[in-house]
Amino acid sequence: MSKIALVFWSSTGNTEAMADAVKAGAQEAGAEVSVFAASDFSSGMAADYDAVALGCPAMGDEVLEEDEFQPMFDAVLPELKEKKVALFGSYGWGDGQWMRDWEEACKSAGVNLACEPVIANEAPDDEAVAACKALGAALA
Numbered sequence: 559m560s561k562i563a564l565v566f567w568s569s570t571g572n573t574e575a576m577a578d579a580v581k582a583g584a585q586e587a588g589a590e591v592s593v594f595a596a597s598d599f600s601s602g603m604a605a606d607y608d609a610v611a612l613g614c615p616a617m618g619d620e621v622l623e624e625d626e627f628q629p630m631f632d633a634v635l636p637e638l639k640e641k642k643v644a645l646f647g648s649y650g651w652g653d654g655q656w657m658r659d660w661e662e663a664c665k666s667a668g669v670n671l672a673c674e675p676v677i678a679n680e681a682p683d684d685e686a687v688a689a690c691k692a693l694g695a696a697l698a
Contacts, residue, residue, distance in 0.1 A: 560589040560698045563603065565634075566613030567596040567627040572648035572681050573615045579687045580611050580646060583694025591694075596627040604637035609644070609672065609697040616649035620656040638669045644693045645675040648682065672696045 562584050568574035581591045592607070596614070604610060614627045622628045645660055657675050664671055673696040678686035 560584075560608045561606065562589045562591045562609045562611060562694075562697050563594060563599065563607040564591050564611045564613075565594045565596055565599045565630070566611075566646075567615070567623045568613070569615065569623075570648075572678060573613045573646070576646050576648060576676065576678060576682050576686065576690045577611075577613050579682065579690035580613070580644075580694040583691030584611070584698045585694070586691070587695040587698030589694070589698035596623070596630045599630055599634065601633045601637045604634055604641065607641065609642040610634075610638060611644045611646065611694065611697055613646045614660075615647045616652060616654075616656040620649070620652045620654075620659075622656065622660060635663070635667050635669070638664070639667070641670070642672040642697050643669050644672050644697055646677070646690055646693060647675075648678045648680060650680055 676689040
């Protein structure tokens with residue numbers, strides 16, 4: 559059984575709704591999922607998991623949340639090279655540049671992204687929920 563860490567930050571609940579769908583998809587595929595707020599996950603914890611799903615909405619000028627998520631991500635990034643990793647998040651403006659930048663940061667660091675990132679404009683619709691479930695299954 560695959561062990562997945564599901565780590566996210568959400569302000570409005572949109573990214574949390576996406577995380578719920580990621581968790582459901584991973585569990586339906588037979589994985590054991592542990593859920594963490596970004597502030598509760600550290601680089602030392604990554605070794606305990608086969609895969610890591612990371613969720614963060616676009617903030618400010620299309621960047622990751624800077625107080626909790628970005629510092630956690632920076633600390634964990636070197637530990638993700640041997641893991642299957644997937645990215646997801648919501649946005650309310652712009653065109654998804656924050657996700658393209660985040661995906662590029664992962665690829666530049668040698669991280670193996672298990673699937674395409676999933677983004678949702680505001681609350682996830684049925685298509686985004688299905689994509690999040692598929693993301694969870696891809697990690698399982």
